[in-house]
Structures are given as structure tokens and as C-alpha cells.
Amino acid sequence: QLQLQESGPGLVKPSETLSLTCTVSGASISSRSYYWGWIRQPPGKGLEWIGSIHYDGTTYYNPSLKSRVTISVDTSKNQFSLNLNSVTAADTAVYYCARAGYYYYDMDVWGQGTTVTVSS
Amino acid sequence: SYEVTQPPSVSVSPGQTASIPCSGDRLGDKYVCWYRQKPGQSPMLVVYQDKKRPSGIPERFSGSSSGNTATLTISGAQALDEADYYCQAWDINTGVVFGGGTKLTVL
Numbered sequence: 329q330l331q332l333q334e335s336g337p338g339l340v341k342p343s344e345t346l347s348l349t350c351t352v353s354g355a356s357i358s359s360r361s362y363y364w365g366w367i368r369q370p371p372g373k374g375l376e377w378i379g380s381i382h383y384d385g386t387t388y389y390n391p392s393l394k395s396r397v398t399i400s401v402d403t404s405k406n407q408f409s410l411n412l413n414s415v416t417a418a419d420t421a422v423y424y425c426a427r428a429g430y431y432y433y434d435m436d437v438w439g440q441g442t443t444v445t446v447s448s
Numbered sequence: 449s450y451e452v453t454q455p456p457s458v459s460v461s462p463g464q465t466a467s468i469p470c471s472g473d474r475l476g477d478k479y480v481c482w483y484r485q486k487p488g489q490s491p492m493l494v495v496y497q498d499k500k501r502p503s504g505i506p507e508r509f510s511g512s513s514s515g516n517t518a519t520l521t522i523s524g525a526q527a528l529d530e531a532d533y534y535c536q537a538w539d540i541n542t543g544v545v546f547g548g549g550t551k552l553t554v555l
Contacts, residue, residue: 365544375483375491375534377544388543391449424490433538434481434496441490 330354332425332439340419340446346412350425350439357406358383363428365435366399366410368421376421380428381408415446450539452480454547460554466522468550470535473516478537480518482511485549486531494533495520525554 336348350364357364365380379389381399389397393412401408412419422443426435452472460466470480480498483491493502495511498518508523518537522529535547 367544374532374549375485375536375546377546380544390543391541428544429496432479432481432497433544434479434493434536435483435491436493436496436502438490438492 330427330437332427332437334423334425334439334442336442336444338443338445340415340444341448342416342446343414346410346415346419346444346446348410348423348425348442348444350408350410352406352408352427356403357401357408358403361430363388363430363433364401364408365426365428365433367424367426367435368419369424369441370418370421378410378412378423380433382430417446420444420446450537450542450545452535452537452545452547454533454535454550456548457551457553460522460525460552462526462554463524466525466529466552466554468520468522468533468535468552470518470520470547471516472537472545475516475518475537476514478539480511480513481536482509482520483534483536484529484531485534491534522552525552527554530554 363380366378398411422441424441425439427437428435481496485491498513499511510521532549
């Protein structure tokens with residue numbers, strides 16, 4: 329059964345870089361049929377797409393975050409990662425990773441989410 | 449940038465039909481999917497490609513889309529259907545776009 333698990337620091341200082349990893353188990357990340365994405369949800373607010381990556385390295389980013397975001401993939405470890413730099417308190421959120429269909433980006437499998445707080 | 453809009457809340461009586469709209473410019477030209485999110489849980493896909501249901505989602509969940517509006521319909525609403533519901537589309541310029549979410553209350 330496919331499972332996704334986010335990992336990384338729960339506390340990041342302002343102006344530093346938020347780094348998270350999503351480990352995929354139960355299936356290969358090297359599938360032509362899917363993208364792998366990051367989504368976040370600030371406390372009490374809605375979902376915000378951050379970006380997505382294909383195993384071949386193709387990436388798409390939210391235009392509002394593009395200047396600060398890098399998503400990468402490590403097929404040997406069956407993982408993909410998120411780096412978000414120059415964070416502020418507004419980046420405090422639950423961060424989810426998810427699998428998305430290649431053509432229509434419907435996200436059918438989600439991780440449990442990890443809470444990241446930006447604070448000094 | 450492309451945007452989709454949902455009402456903040458919808459209420460329905462138990463056993464009745466709930467309809468949650470999602471609107472956007474020419475949204476009917478794009479595929480829409482819907483997620484249900486209960487408190488403290490990850491979102492769950494309940495409808496994809498406008499009207500398809502993933503395995504395990506009850507038949508009382510259905511979707512439709514035309515013109516500028518997509519709609520998630522829940523027939524015979526139950527207390528366990530209380531949740532936040534999000535629509536999502538893909539735009540070639542903006543990427544993945546989520547609606548702001550609709551809180552469904554069954555009372």
C-alpha cells in the first residue's frame with residue numbers, strides 16, 4: 329500500500345531555510361504516471377499548493393512562492409524534498425506531501441502532514 | 449493568476465442533499481477534483497475529473513461541471529459528512545489551484 333511520510337524540523341528561525349523530505353513507500357517514485365507535490369495549510373486556513381515534481385526532474389511551482397522554493401527528487405531513496413528559503417511567520421503551516429495524477433493533478437494519496445513553526 | 453471560489457459554509461439537514469459550488473472563469477473547460485478534510489486529518493480525494501469517484505467513496509458523492517461552475521453533491525447527507533470540502537483545478541499558468549474551502553454542517 330502506497331504511503332507518504334513527511335519529515336524535517338518542526339521549528340525554523342525567521343530568514344532561514346525550511347527543509348522537508350517526503351519518503352514514498354509501497355511504490356516507486358519513478359513512475360511516468362504521477363507527479364509528487366507539496367501543499368501547505370496555515371493554522372485555521374485553506375490549502376495552498378507549493379509545487380510539484382516528476383521523477384524526471386520536471387517541476388512546477390506556485391507563482392507566488394516560486395522565487396523561494398526548490399523541489400528536488402532522489403529516485404535512489406524514493407524521496408522528494410522541499411526547500412523554502414527566507415521564511416517568515418507567514419510560512420508557519422502544516423506541510424503535506426501528496427501524489428498527483430500526471431495529467432489532471434488530482435492528489436489521491438497524502439502524507440499525514442508535518443507542522444512547521446517559524447519562530448525565533 | 450487563475451482563481452476558484454467557494455462559499456465559506458453550507459448547511460444541510462440530515463438525509464437531504466448538499467450542493468457545494470466552485471466557480472471560476474470557464475471552469476467547465478478544466479477538470480475539477482474535490483477533497484474532504486476532517487479536523488486534524490489530511491485531505492481525502494472524493495471526486496476527480498469532475499465526476500469520477502475513487503475506490504471506497506460512497507455513491508452518494510457525485511460531481512458535475514459546466515460553464516463557470518463545478519458542483520459537489522452529497523445525497524442523503526449524514527453527520528459523518530461534516531467536514532471542510534475543497535475544490536481544485538489545474539491552470540496552465542498558475543498550476544494547481546485550490547478553492548478556499550467550504551465548511552459543511554449537517555444539522
